[in-house]
Amino acid sequence: xxxxxxxxxxxxxxxxxxxxxxxxxxxxxxxxxxxxxxxxxxxxxxxxxxxxxxxxxxxxxxxxxxxxxxxxxxxxxxxxxxxxxxxxxxxxxxxxxxxxxxxxxxxxxxxxxxxxxxxxxxxxxxxxxxxxxxxxxxxxxxxxxxxxxxxxxxxxxxxxxxxxxxxxxxxxxxxxxxxxxxxxxxxxxxxxxxxxxxxxxxxxxxxxxxxxxxxxxxxxxxxxxxxxxxxxxxxxxxxxxxxxxxxxxxxxxxxxxxxxxxxxxxxxxxxxxxxxxxxxxxxxxxxxxxxxxxxxxxxxxxxxxxxxxxxxxxxxxxxxxxxxxxxxxxxxxxxxxxxxxxxxxxxxxxxxxxxxxxxxxxxxxxxxxxxxxxxxxxxx
Numbered sequence: 163x164x165x166x167x168x169x170x171x172x173x174x175x176x177x178x179x180x181x182x183x184x185x186x187x188x189x190x191x192x193x194x195x196x197x198x199x200x201x202x203x204x205x206x207x208x209x210x211x212x213x214x215x216x217x218x219x220x221x222x223x224x225x226x227x228x229x230x231x232x233x234x235x236x237x238x239x240x241x242x243x244x245x246x247x248x249x250x251x252x253x254x255x256x257x258x259x260x261x262x263x264x265x266x267x268x269x270x271x272x273x274x275x276x277x278x279x280x281x282x283x284x285x286x287x288x289x290x291x292x293x294x295x296x297x298x299x300x301x302x303x304x305x306x307x308x309x310x311x312x313x314x315x316x317x318x319x320x321x322x323x324x325x326x327x328x329x330x331x332x333x334x335x336x337x338x339x340x341x342x343x344x345x346x347x348x349x350x351x352x353x354x355x356x357x358x359x360x361x362x363x364x365x366x367x368x369x370x371x372x373x374x375x376x377x378x379x380x381x382x383x384x385x386x387x388x389x390x391x392x393x394x395x396x397x398x399x400x401x402x403x404x405x406x407x408x409x410x411x412x413x414x415x416x417x418x419x420x421x422x423x424x425x426x427x428x429x430x431x432x433x434x435x436x437x438x439x440x441x442x443x444x445x446x447x448x449x450x451x452x453x454x455x456x457x458x459x460x461x462x463x464x465x466x467x468x469x470x471x472x473x474x475x476x477x478x479x480x481x482x483x484x485x486x487x488x489x490x491x492x493x494x495x496x497x498x499x500x501x502x503x504x505x506x507x508x509x510x511x512x513x514x515x516x517x518x519x520x521x522x523x524x525x526x527x528x529x530x531x532x533x534x535x536x537x538x539x540x541x542x
Contacts, residue, residue, distance in 0.1 A: 278443040284450060285347040286439040287340060288398045294526025296398075300341040300348065302356025306529075311367045314532035318374055321521070324537045328511065331518045333416050335377040336361045337400070337408065337481050339525045340393045343383045361525035379411035386423055394454045396445075397437020402428055402457040405484035412520070413492070419468050426491075427463040432456040461491030473497040475514050477506050477536065478522030485522060493518065503530060508537065 279289040279297075288296050298304040306314070322332040341348050342359055358366075365378030383392055383404060392404030400408065407423060414420045435454040436446040445451045474493040476486040479502065486500035499514050503523070523530050 275443045278439050281347040285395045296339045296526045299359045317532050321536045333375040334521045336528050337524045338380045375416045377412040377415050379408045382411045394437045396440040396451050402459040405488050409488045421465045427460040428457040464491030472517035474518045475516035476500045476520050
């Protein structure tokens with residue numbers, strides 16, 4: 163037994179020493195090799211995070227001054243360590259191996275991941291603290307203060323009034339996090355302190371204190387989830403079926419019209435999709451998680467009576483890809499523009515000439531409705 167433990171210790175030491183050494187050797191070898199690359203080769207490397215352009219001495223000096231003034235030394239050290247670990251040799255395979263081992267040892271009830279939580283029925287959830295706080299939203303421990311709610315409502319009202327002065331309709335929607343819609347699949351170890359999340363809190367406040375069109379489709383999604391899969395099991399996003407339900411709730415609020423899920427058609431593109439959460443956990447090639455069906459909304463099946471011959475500017479986050487494509491069945495299809503909130507500039511009103519603006523945010527980012535302003539955001 164002692165002999166075996168000794169060999170295990172030796173192999174472990176070799177492992178933790180060899181991986182960083184190989185990483186450093188690879189980085190050193192890659193530096194001169196990057197010289198003389200064609201533009202096409204350089205683009206491929208950059209897109210895969212394998213190539214970093216050297217900065218000038220002047221840039222380095224300026225960066226050092228800014229860093230010294232604004233950040234403690236340990237923060238810079240942490241960034242360097244994070245950058246190195248991101249480039250570790252075989253990192254993706256190591257993550258997958260570690261995930262598989264912990265999953266095997268716990269009977270599939272747990273994986274070792276800082277960003278992904280294994281729920282019941284093989285459903286994965288986002289537990290990050292660097293991309294919003296979805297678990298805090300689920301637990302109900304990060305409610306807005308009265309002052310914050312007032313500020314968000316005032317900002318949305320000011321945006322509505324500004325756009326109205328330009329002849330543009332304005333609607334807003336907050337997309338519930340997946341765990342809000344599928345709480346029955348969350349691990350029992352995650353305890354809800356308050357079942358009213360801050361997204362629902364915000365929606366209730368706006369409904370009570372303003373006349374804004376603001377959709378938070380929790381109730382509609384909860385009712386429809388027995389009829390169809392609305393969010394991917396292995397991805398943080400809703401699928402096209404869920405996106406259709408969400409948009410119908412907005413249409414109900416904005417126009418007083420509604421179409422049920424079974425009134426439209428979806429094409430099935432794949433039945434073995436593994437989403438972003440599976441990828442983050444190193445499980446994208448694990449057959450247990452290649453389980454999602456990819457649907458595509460057939461816009462020609464949309465009810466013509468719900469059609470609006472208008473130009474739509476859809477401003478939001480990654481959920482907007484699905485949502486704006488659903489909108490192509492209900493607005494001028496070739497005039498639906500989707501723009502990320504953090505890249506939006508007010509000159510886009512002149513560029514796209516929208517008749518309607520929809521501002522969307524996932525619940526985990528919903529403070530953006532108060533912190534960002536479509537009147538002034540990134541305006542030059």
